[in-house]
Amino acid sequence: AQSVSQHNHHVILSEAASLELGCNYSYGGTVNLFWYVQYPGQHLQLLLKYFSGDPLVKGIKGFEAEFIKSKFSFNLRKPSVQWSDTAEYFCAVNTGFQKLVFGTGTRLLVSP
Amino acid sequence: EAQVTQNPRYLITVTGKKLTVTCSQNMNHEYMSWYRQDPGLGLRQIYYSMNVEVTDKGDVPEGYKVSRKEKRNFPLILESPSPNQTSLYFCASSLSGDNEQFFGPGTRLTVL
Numbered sequence: 745a746q747s748v749s750q751h752n753h754h755v756i757l758s759e760a761a762s763l764e765l766g767c768n769y770s771y772g773g774t775v776n777l778f779w780y781v782q783y784p785g786q787h788l789q790l791l792l793k794y795f796s797g798d799p800l801v802k803g804i805k806g807f808e809a810e811f812i813k814s815k816f817s818f819n820l821r822k823p824s825v826q827w828s829d830t831a832e833y834f835c836a837v838n839t840g841f842q843k844l845v846f847g848t849g850t851r852l853l854v855s856p
Numbered sequence: 857e858a859q860v861t862q863n864p865r866y867l868i869t870v871t872g873k874k875l876t877v878t879c880s881q882n883m884n885h886e887y888m889s890w891y892r893q894d895p896g897l898g899l900r901q902i903y904y905s906m907n908v909e910v911t912d913k914g915d916v917p918e919g920y921k922v923s924r925k926e927k928r929n930f931p932l933i934l935e936s937p938s939p940n941q942t943s944l945y946f947c948a949s950s951l952s953g954d955n956e957q958f959f960g961p962g963t964r965l966t967v968l
Contacts, residue, residue: 788959
């Protein structure tokens with residue numbers, strides 16, 4: 745079965761620090777990749793997605809992610825985090841079987 | 857405004873008392889899905905629907921039922937709720953099963 749691993753469960757950063765959240769998936773075929781964000785008390789919103797083409801994708805709020813096919817990874821990055829980035833971040837993978845498989849999430853706390 | 861709505865947003869009930877959580881989308885999306893979110897487990901898919909009258913099990917379907925009689929609506933039914941179904945439930949919709957999904961605001965269910 746397909747699975748998605750997010751190795752960092754909790755991350756604490758100071759404002760202006762750089763962020764990288766890891767995401768690895770287990771599926772050898774074509775995938776669509778997503779990062780969603782859930783701000784406290786809110787529903788999930790799409791940060792960015794990768795379907796094909798340039799493996800470096802840019803999303804909203806200064807986030808970007810790089811798809812490395814050989815490593816089955818889709819890590820999320822932001823050069824300088826803000827307090828308002830405090831949220832839970834979910835990586836998700838769609839393998840074409842009409843199902844979206846989510847990772848367990850990473851809680852990010854940014855201290856002012 | 858394009859959106860996915862869920863009702864109720866909060867529900868406290870007792871074991872065995874049948875309940876329905878409604879989900880509606882106004883984006884004419886073919887695909888709809890239900891997830892439950894539990895701490896440390898991320899989002900897990902309960903059921904999904906690729907179109908009217910077409911539904912299929914996700915990863916955790918036990919104890920749940922769904923129906924898709926109209927394109928815009930996808931209710932989640934708990935015939936005999938149990939305490940292990942206490943969770944945060946999200947409905948989502950998308951143009952197709954491999955596209956980005958738009959999430960509703962969530963329903964926090966407590967089964968006593």
